[in-house]
Amino acid sequence: MSGKQSLYVGRAGQMAVMAELLWRGLNVAFPEVDIGDDVFVVKDETGELWRVQVKTASAGPLSDGYSAQFNIPLNQLENPRTPDLIYVFAIRGSSGWEPFVIIDRETLWQEYVTHGVGSVSQRSLVLRFSTQAGRLRCSDRDFLPYRNDWSKWPVIRH
Amino acid sequence: MIEVAVGKQSNGATFQLHPKTRALLESRFPGWSPVPSSVFVSSSRPWDYERMQDPMWAQIVMLLTRLDEEQIEELGGFKFTSPSDDHVVYESHAA
Numbered sequence: 001m002s003g004k005q006s007l008y009v010g011r012a013g014q015m016a017v018m019a020e021l022l023w024r025g026l027n028v029a030f031p032e033v034d035i036g037d038d039v040f041v042v043k044d045e046t047g048e049l050w051r052v053q054v055k056t057a058s059a060g061p062l063s064d065g066y067s068a069q070f071n072i073p074l075n076q077l078e079n080p081r082t083p084d085l086i087y088v089f090a091i092r093g094s095s096g097w098e099p100f101v102i103i104d105r106e107t108l109w110q111e112y113v114t115h116g117v118g119s120v121s122q123r124s125l126v127l128r129f130s131t132q133a134g135r136l137r138c139s140d141r142d143f144l145p146y147r148n149d150w151s152k153w154p155v156i157r158h
Numbered sequence: 159m160i161e162v163a164v165g166k167q168s169n170g171a172t173f174q175l176h177p178k179t180r181a182l183l184e185s186r187f188p189g190w191s192p193v194p195s196s197v198f199v200s201s202s203r204p205w206d207y208e209r210m211q212d213p214m215w216a217q218i219v220m221l222l223t224r225l226d227e228e229q230i231e232e233l234g235g236f237k238f239t240s241p242s243d244d245h246v247v248y249e250s251h252a253a
Contacts, residue, residue: 078241080165080174082198106174106195113177 001058013056013090014038016097021052025156041153049083050152056090059098065131066093071124077109086152089129099148101129101136117141160219160236164247170200173218176239183223186233190224197221207247215248 001009018028018039027042041050053076059066068091076085087108089101103111111117117139118125129138136143161176174196175183183190197218201209216227219236223229230236235250 075242078163080163080172080196080241081167082165082170082172082196084172084196110177110180114181 009058009092010054010056012092014054016090017052017054017088017100020100020150021153023155024150024153025158026153043156045156050086051081051083052086052088054088054090056092059091059093061094062130062132064133066091066098067128067130068098070127070129071121072108072118072127074120074123074125077105077112077125080106089127091129098131101143101146102149102152103143103146104152111138111141115139115141159234160223160230162219162222162236162238163241164238165242166205166240168204169202170198171205173197173199173222173238175222176241179223182233183225187225192222193224194221210248215250 014030021028021039021041027044029040029042030038031040038054039052041052042048055070055072057068057070059068068089070089072087085105087101087103087105089103091098091101108117112125118127119139120126127138129136129143131137136147160182161179163174163176165172165174175192180192183192199214199218215236215238216230219230220226225233230250237249238247239245240247
């Protein structure tokens with residue numbers, strides 16, 4: 001994928017995630033200056049704020065599913081902050097967006113350190129998600145609990 | 159040894175158990191869970207470790223682990239590290 005195409009795909013993933021968050025009744029914003037956060041999510045009623053990092057990839061076909069690969073800088077993954085970062089992985093399939101994979105930074109760090117999820121290349125963690133027969137796996141770990149896990153953001157009716 | 163990761167911010171610092179420590183506590187103390195999962199110490203100015211007075215280090219470890227001083231010592235004490243550069247910010251003398 002060319003660099004220019006990556007920009008378009010990345011922005012499309014961000015917009016798809018923002019659309020879902022808006023539908024769920026949360027407010028969203030782009031930081032004016034890109035310092036690593038992709039989306040700010042705000043619950044208007046309480047002022048609660050979440051920092052969301054959207055990672056987008058195109059799905060590669062498997063016999064009975066698809067796979068997608070993502071890179072996460074280790075520096076970002078290992079660094080606790082308040083409010084902490086939540087990763088949303090957006091996978092574009094052949095006919096539309098696949099279910100999002102939502103996992104907070106601390107949990108993903110735990111998966112990497114204690115369960116060896118992913119592989120490290122040039123100070124980045126490379127994650128490869130694969131779905132087959134209704135399962136979602138990453139380095140042989142079951143990631144199904146993270147699929148479309150919007151539990152942090154239950155739907156708000158205004 | 160208990161390891162606490164520190165993330166410096168312009169408005170304070172976030173402290174969180176290293177995943178290896180979390181796994182250690184889960185295996186050592188059945189039923190233990192990481193609550194609170196992090197502690198944020200607020201500051202009106204960019205974070206400086208000089209702001210941490212001696213008892214505060216142990217107090218943060220106790221908050222994160224819910225262990226008492228004796229239990230912490232049995233585990234070899236504690237250290238605070240900055241994951242971004244693997245720098246050891248503080249190490250207890252119990253180790």
